[in-house]
Amino acid sequence: MRSGDTAGTLINLSALPTLCGIEDRGDFIRVGALATHWDVETSPLLATRLAAFQAAWTTIGNVRIRMTGTVGGNLMAAERAYDGPVLLGVIGAKLIFLTDAGEISLPALSAHQDYPDRALLTAIDIPVSMTARLSFDRSLKPVVSVAVGLDGGVVSVGVGCAHTTPFFWLGRIDDMEDALSAALPDPIDNPMGGAAYRRRMVGVLSRRLVDRLRRGDAS
Ligand SMILES: Cc1cc2nc3c(=O)[nH]c(=O)nc-3n(C[C@H](O)[C@H](O)[C@H](O)COP(=O)(O)OP(=O)(O)OC[C@H]3O[C@@H](n4cnc5c(N)ncnc54)[C@H](O)[C@@H]3O)c2cc1C
Known part of the structure; x- marks a missing residue:
């Protein structure tokens, strides 16, 4: 919209609280795309199971950005200087998209051009390994x-x-x-x-x- 695009309908994603959670799924942690950087930084689950990831994510931005910016927004913005894609890519995370054709999972190291069209990023699945x-x-x-x-x-x-x-x-x-x-x-x-x-x-x-x-x- 800043570039002059127009849209007939705007959907406020923050009205979808089910996409904010950080859940233990056994061999991976599911981070909702609408979780803020602050949610990641303060998650007791991540502190216990993915402490190095949590520590690295805490270096993003400043506290004002971390309180409001989301993990999904960081990835979908496709800015080359953002840290999210690099961090999630090296730890083998998967991106879960909801598309017109149903759910699609892509490795987080995929290039932004390979993300599906007209897709909502719903979650990021981060593997938990004792040795990684x-x-x-x-x-x-x-x-x-x-x-x-x-x-x-x-x-x-x-x-x-x-x-x-x-x-x-x-x-x-x-x-x-x-x-x-x-x-x-x-x-x-x-x-x-x-x-x-x-x-x-x-x-x-x-x-x-x-x-x-x-x-x-x-x-
Ligand atoms: C001052 C400042 C400092 C920063 N420093 C850093 C830094 O050090 N490291 C770093 O990595 N980042 C940094 N950032 C970037 C920051 O992390 C992102 O701006 C923030 O995470 C974006 O989240 P948002 O929810 O505001 O997304 P928005 O800005 O609202 O969205 C970004 C784009 O993604 C789309 N989008 C958002 N969520 C979804 C979704 N779930 N599915 C599909 N599309 C979606 C939106 O439509 C939009 O096109 C900084 C930003 C600022 C302003």
Whole structure:
């Protein structure tokens, strides 16, 4: 609407309280798309079962944004500097959409262009694993942000801000340095951050985060 689009009917999503809950579903936690960042930050369930995810999510925005902004809005806004897609992508979350054709589930690492048309994001399912760990570095935003998930010898890296959509790499920890660098598309090159600098920082931050997780430091 800010861009001049018109709409005959507006639906206020906040009138759907059933989409706000954070529920334990056993091997995953279902976060309603209308849960606010604050709901995530203060959820006792997430503190118990997905503490690293909760800690990382708490770094989003400032307290005013976290009190009102929703998890679903963060994802659906499709802004390359937003942290939600990167964090949820590396931990293997799934996005649940309600569409004209029924319910559709997509990996959170899917590109925004692959989201279904005319769809309401209803929930995000986050797997719970005793062995999976997560660490996140947003200190160089908006030039680059990196999240790393580690489960056994398998590492998943999510890169935000550096491209028009988040980039993900999944592979064996011992291969990460070379394989990530080879797979990384050319980053954005602009006065805020050159492509070579962004590329180098993806390598530096991902290595640091993996080291941190291997040492057992919290995110
Ligand atoms: C000052 C400021 C600082 C911020 N800092 C950060 C930050 O550090 N990190 C970060 O990640 N984000 C940051 N944000 C972004 C913030 O997280 C999002 O603006 C917020 O989460 C959006 O939620 P909302 O409910 O207001 O969505 P809206 O802004 O209302 O919606 C965004 C878009 O998504 C659509 N939409 C919303 N919900 C759904 C749904 N369930 N299904 C389908 N479509 C939907 C809307 O139609 C709209 O097109 C910041 C924002 C501001 C203003």
